[in-house]
Amino acid sequence: MTWIDVSQPLDDSITTWPGDTAFRYEIAWPMADSGSVNVGKVTMSLHSGTHIDAPFHFDDAGQRVIDLDPGLYIGPARVIHLPGRERIEATDLDGFDLTGVERLILKTDGWPNKQEFPSHIPELTPSLADRLGDLGIYLIGLDLPSVDAIDSKEMAAHHALARNGVHILEGLVLDHIAPGDYELNAVPLPIVKGDGSPVRALLRSLD
Ligand SMILES: Nc1ccccc1C(=O)C[C@H](N)C(=O)O
Ligand SMILES: [Zn+2]
Numbered sequence: 001m002t003w004i005d006v007s008q009p010l011d012d013s014i015t016t017w018p019g020d021t022a023f024r025y026e027i028a029w030p031m032a033d034s035g036s037v038n039v040g041k042v043t044m045s046l047h048s049g050t051h052i053d054a055p056f057h058f059d060d061a062g063q064r065v066i067d068l069d070p071g072l073y074i075g076p077a078r079v080i081h082l083p084g085r086e087r088i089e090a091t092d093l094d095g096f097d098l099t100g101v102e103r104l105i106l107k108t109d110g111w112p113n114k115q116e117f118p119s120h121i122p123e124l125t126p127s128l129a130d131r132l133g134d135l136g137i138y139l140i141g142l143d144l145p146s147v148d149a150i151d152s153k154e155m156a157a158h159h160a161l162a163r164n165g166v167h168i169l170e171g172l173v174l175d176h177i178a179p180g181d182y183e184l185n186a187v188p189l190p191i192v193k194g195d196g197s198p199v200r201a202l203l204r205s206l207d
């Protein structure tokens with residue numbers, strides 16, 4: 001198949017946000033006990049690895065996962081390369097013609113070693129969020145664990161994106177992805193009250 005996996009594998013070594021729930025898989029009911037099957041159990045933060053944020057994550061009145069249209073996460077997406085930046089702002093998009101783009105994926109290279117949770121990452125600015133809104137882009141994906149700085153309490157980028165109707169897909173693995181046009185498939189689980197959801201994110205080249 002031509003689908004390329006751009007997700008972080010979910011196993012016990014996956015990193016989590018400092019202080020958040022670690023990922024753990026266990027066989028809660030082994031075949032020897034159940035007599036027929038192995039039954040697994042997972043404990044995790046909904047913000048581990050490759051995942052989407054529901055607005056409720058940063059706004060008590062915001063949408064939960066079940067309220068989000070799954071179609072946001074399926075369809076054409078443009079990947080652009082913006083390496084080596086401290087922050088990513090509206091003017092960083094000046095060189096790109098993004099007419100007709102609805103889903104934009106930023107390859108920032110800002111989290112090179114996914115075995116370690118980063119202490120510092122590039123942050124998106126509210127000016128970028130406004131530009132995305134003006135362009136009619138409704139999904140931003142990126143290779144970072146957050147659209148804000150790790151130590152942010154205000155979550156300015158999360159809020160500015162939400163104000164502009166831009167949904168968030170974090171923690172992508174894009175090392176092996178060249179800039180260009182792709183089909184994206186990164187649908188969240190139907191976690192009714194979820195503030196986020198892990199996704200299996202896949203890209204297929206359209207170029
Ligand atoms: N899990 C956390 C615990 C404490 C503070 C932030 C987070 C986050 O998850 C923020 C990140 N921007 C996220 O959406 O994944
Ligand atoms: Zn998140």
Ligand SMILES: [Zn+2]
Nearest residue numbers: 053146147170
């Ligand atoms: Zn987030």
